[in-house]
Each structure stands twice: as C-alpha cells, then as structure tokens.
Amino acid sequence: MSKEEEKSIPRSPGREIIAVLPLGRVGDDILRVVGDSLQGILRLPVDLREPIPIPEDAFMESRNQYNAMTLIKYLDNELSHGSLKILGITGNDICNPILTYVFGEAYMGGRAAVMSSARLKAGLLGEPVSREHFLDRVVKVAIHEIGHTFNLRHCHTDRCVMRASNTLRELDEKLNYLCDYCEIFLFDSLKQSLKEPDTEDDAL
C-alpha cells in the first residue's frame, strides 16, 4: 500500500480499529493484502501503523529465533491502545518456548497477535513459491491468528481458515476465509467486545 492510500484510512483512536504493525522491514504488498483481507472479513477499519524495530529482548540467542510470546506481551502492553486488536507482522522467524517454530501466535480472546512471513516462502520441495502464493499464505495466517483473538478455536469444518495448520502443506490445503460457523462466532465475539466498556480508551 502506498503512503497516500495508507493515510486515507482513518487513524483516530477508537475501539473499532484493527491495527497492523510491521516489526522491522515488511513488504508493502504484505501489509496491503493483510490490511485488505482483515478489513474485508471484519468489516472494520484497519490502521496500518508505521513500522517499529523488532524488540530485541524477544530474541532467543540459543535458537536464533524471536519468542512469539514475548512479542505478543510487548504488543499488548505497549501498543494495543487505540485499537480493538493489534497484529504484529515480522519477516523474522518466530517460535515459542515449547515449539520449534510457529507461523503465528495469539492467545484465545487476547488483544494482540503476531505472525511471521519467514517460513511462508518455501515450496513443498524447498523451491520458492510465487509471490501470489506466498501472499495467500500470509493472509491465511493473519486471519487465523486474528480469529484466535476473537475466541475462535481450531475449526474442523471443511477447509476453513481456522483449521489447524502446523505445516505448509496444511496451510496450502485450507482456504483463505472463514466457514459459516466461524463467521457467526466471530461476529458474536466482535459485537461482544465492541459493547464492553473500554478502560484503555479512557486512559488515552
């Protein structure tokens, strides 16, 4: 997304805004497809924020990866105000203390989610996939993680985007949108969270 377009999205602090925050350098096309698809699915304005450097205390030296849980906590504590949910996107590889890698991470019903594009470029045989294919994967991970923040569990309906995907093959097999059930649950949850009194906004 170009700078002009980015500015056209309202930036007023508000509960109904979904923030997308690049952690370090992230391609414009990535931000654009993520922003567009979240906006399309949630029907809420998406705020594409200015990138910030990835917090170095999330770096796990022994594993040469960033700790997704530390990133989520950081996003939640420092940067989530002024928005309903925030999604951090990084090009670095992320993991958590028990898993060797994750495509993305979110807490059920939490305010922040994080995802990485680092592992999404490879084809099933190791060759790089087309940019289009890569962006499709990015969108799936983004919707999936934001879905968790709206309390959506892993779904077993057909090829719903909320299906668990631990491998690229599983990621490729599913579609990039929610099944009817998950969509209903998502909007129930969304209505609920827009109704709740927000203490964070008062603090602003």
Added chain:
Amino acid sequence: MSPKKSRLMVVDDELIVRESLAAWLEQEGAVVDRAESGEQALDFMQENFYDILFVDIKMPGMGGFGLLERVKQSFPTTVVVVITAYGTVDHAVQAMKLGANDFLVKPFEPDGLGIMVAKLMEHKRLLEEAQYLRDEVTRCWGGPDEIIGQSAPMLELFDTIREVAPSESSVLILGETGTGKELIARAIHAHSKRMGGPFVPINCGAIPESLMESEIFGHEKGSFTGAVRPKKGLIEVADGGTLFLDEVGEITSKMQVDLLRVVQEKLFYRVGGVESIKADFRLISATHRDLPHEVAQGTFRQDFFYRINVITLRVPPLRERKEDIPLLVARCVQRFARETTRDVDSINDEALKILLEYEWPGNVRELENVVERAVVTSKRRIITPEAFAYLTTGDVCARTDYSSRSLERVEIEHIRRTLDEEDWNISRAAKILEVDRTTLHKKIRKYGLNR
C-alpha cells in the same frame, strides 16, 4: 482431535511453558487447566476428570516422577505425557517405564504435537470403547462378571451356581424384586453345557393369559382366527438352550398343567397341532412369591412346583449383603458415567454411608437407579451426600418383606414397630393404632410380643 471437548492439564513450574502449551491446546478447542506443581495437579484431579496430563519431569516438590506414579495409581485411565528438556532423554525413558504414555522433548515440532494429541485421544477413545463393548458382551452373555458381590451369602450363591450349572436339573430362583434373578439364570446358562444354545427368557407376568399358550407352544396355521401362518413357540426357540420362566408364580393353573407335561415328557404340541414336537431345554424359573405357601393354599399346583423346584437358589436381598454396596456403587458409577458421558468417577465416604444405611426395598435395581440419578445430577467429579438427601427423609417406601406377606405378619410387624416407637407405652400405642387398650393387650399376648 475428537469432537467431544477434552479436558487437559499442563503441569509445569515454569509459567512460560505452562502458558504456551496451554494456549496451543486451547486453540485446539480443549479445556486446559494449569498446575504449577504435582501437588496442585492432584488437587485439581480430585475435582475434575482429565483426559491427558502434560507433566514436566523437573519440578520442585513431588516432581514429575512422583506425580506420574500417583496418577497411574489413583487415576489409571488418565493419559500422561511427560515433558523433558533437550538432552535429558534418559528421563523420558525412565518415565515410560513408570507408565507414561508418551513423552515430548522441548522444544517440539508443532506438527508432532498435533499428531501426538490426536493419537492419544484416539487411543483413549478406543480403550473406553473396548471397555464398553466388553461390558456389553458380558451383560448379553450373562457372564459371571456381571453379578457383583463378595459378601458371604453371594459367595455361597456363586458356589451353588457353579455346582448346579452343569447338571440338567430344573432350578427355581427365589428372591425379592430387583435382586437380579435373571442375571443368576443367565449365569447358570453361561456355565452349563447348553451355553452355546439360546437363552430364552419369558416374563410370565407380562404376557396376557390368552396369548401365553401360543407364545410358549406356538401354533399351526388356522388353529384360531388370526393364525394365518404357523408360528414357533418359545419352547422351540429354546431348543438346545435354556428356557427362563420369570415370575413363574403368575402362571395360571391351566398353563401349569400344560408346562408340567412338557417338562416331564419333553414333548409338546403346538396349538392346533397333532404332531408332537421334541423339546430339549433346561428349565429355570424365578419368582418373588412364597410358592410353598401358595402350594399350601392351593393356588399353585403342587406337582408343577416339585417339577420346577428340583434345586432352589435364594438370592439375598441387598439389605442382607450391605458389604457389597460399595462395590456395586463403584461399578454403577463407572457404567452410568460412561452411558451418560458425565465425568463422574467416585463417591465420597459420607455419601456412601447414606447408601449403606438405607434399607433398599427395591434392591439392586433401586440402587442402580439411585446411582444413575446421582451421576446425572452431579456437578462435580465426586458424588457428595447431597445427591442422596432424598433417601434420608423419612420412609419414602416402607419395607416390604415379600417372604411373609400374610395379613397376620403385617399386623405383628406393625404393632411391634408402633410399640417400639412409643417405648412400649400401651395407651399411646393403642391411640395411634386406633384400637382399645384391651384389644392391644390381647394382641400382644396372642402374638407373644415383648420388648
């Protein structure tokens, strides 16, 4: 993962591991509890039923090994997965020897974790299904496992069953309603040489008198209006097996004569038939009635009684074998928890005490119903005394002793109970009984009642 919501617990002293693993499992749709020590985990297990426990080996306090041992001892059906750090795989091996179902070396591949959880849930489902099917088979075949009891009268009964089963003699089973007379009959059948043959139960009280004959002996085509085709009787169905006449005391005297001939001559005729058919069955009968008394009264045929009563088995009522109640309750809880898919698996001591003190006029059948109700209404893993509060509020059901239902016995019992309640104050008792004091004195003398 199975569609049923599973309940899991992550036991780890490190918050970050607890959180990340629990978050991952919650995304799968499971209910996940977190415990920071083995001790806390055991506390949780008292309250809830867990499908899988993820246990870190290295923890202060009792540690992962300690917890593993305790869980395998007290909750053997719970699946335990141990978590070890990279480089301490020998711990995992040790844990597997102690009964752990699987292990994870952290950090693990996300794919591996998903497959493992799915595999363990499937494993658990299969175990439960196998147990269920095994019980069903036992129930259908009336195997010995289905009759529960370790009390002296029951052990004696089991011995008698084993002794009489191989013979061909007719057996009469006496017992109050709900004591499991049919189970005893099935057990005899299962232990006899006829076990490969059919077991045909007939509830004589439930079949209308007019249909009884054609049900038991069958009929030929055209023998009566509506007999459009020939029909085999239950005696023919029982060929080579066992015929079980439940509530035999309800049979009419005409039917008794007909059956007597079959039992004696091993030949019978279908209704309207002229050809005799060979009957090869063993007869087991059961009743809650006092048949010798009815024979004396002339309401039950003496010759038929002697025919069916070659061997008599008396099934003790539940109140005479109260020491079996804990066993029966445990079995019922297990069965109903499975049938109603409720996570209830034990009963506490106070609740059991109520059941032990109750008189059980409806015997084991009543016990089953009481436990089923408790399982269905229980909100916790353990059944507590509140579930049985309704049993202790007064005489919901007066005790009925079927072996002595004569008016005289009832009167004696009633007078004795009233006198006991009034501490043998004749005036007060007479007032309650609404009779004269002299009448009461006379009755006390007549029946030889004393304190």
